[in-house]
Amino acid sequence: MECAGRGSRGPCVAPATRRCGGCGAVAYCSVSHQLSHWDHHKQECERLEQQMKRVEALNEFPFTFSEEATLEVFEKRESRCSFLSKRGIHGLGMWKYECGCGDSLASADSTRSNKQFLAFDSANRSERESWNLPRELCPCSGPASLKSDALSNWKDYFEWRCLPLHSPVALLLHWPLLVYYATQIAFSGKSGVETTKQLFIHYLGKDGEKIDIVDYAHCQGADCMCRSSSLNKGSAVSSCMSSAVTLRLRKGFYHDRYRDITEDSFPHLVVAPNAGIAAYPSWLPTIELIKEMNIPAVFSDYCEEACHLAARCIHSVTGRPIRIPIQLNPFRQPLVVENSPLFIPCYPNCFLFGI
8 A cells, every 4th residue: 555645745754554534545654644645635535435435335246256356355365366376377378467477477478589479379379268267167158048138247147158156257257248338338228229230349458450259268178169160150049149259459549540440430339448547648639539429438447536537537628527427337357456556445347437
């Protein structure tokens, strides 16, 4: 925990253990830092106090590992690395970036020569495209049946996909399910979108090339149907899911790359995960552009306070309040972020709001 008043009156003199008596959400290293920071903190103290009252709801998940992944990590009795290691997935394939070790692994990969990288890439492709989990713990093939109503939370999804609640796959599935849930709240009460043959979503925050998704990630089972034909044609619903998902990734700020958008790929929706709008000035021209485009946009962030600050930034740019109010994301990642700046648990894609 960092001192909330760091830099306000000289260097910090001790660990930040002196919590604010009002909100309890921030801490200070000394009385002098707390006093010098009050002019700023008094604007947020009451708001943070209300957010502290809702902490229990943030930690509510249906999983058998929920206490380990929330309270124990938040209180530093557990870490993200150890949580993943206990399940045999630490540093493997798709799980590589779910802890701080992912940055060092990425740095090591970047130092390889092209020839070394091609050999490494080929040898590890199957691992990268695998869940690295037994068949019964992962959604490596299509569902047995289509769902007639909308998914509303993790329990709904796990029951639909017949997954046990000790499976850790929600740690990765919060990314696609953010997009799914964003479409639900963005188009609620609207007509016309559900009849389109193609849904164009601009997902902000990733760079790269074009990726065609034509198969499910594999499990560890050598004889599982997930290793058969593309899109698991043996699935009972394969005929209903024959359309491929295509990701076309472009590098650069969205407002700079907007000229690359063709009329036939104009977005129905913009989704920005863990946006940090208040932290990055580069968001301002993007917000102005989205306003001009007149399309819905859904943003997520790690905590409610970040969303509140973002909403103020958006209002200052657009002159309008946010259209989709700040709300808890039922498909947030169920593993708390380490080293939170507040005494409030933070989760990737924790809260949503939109314009």
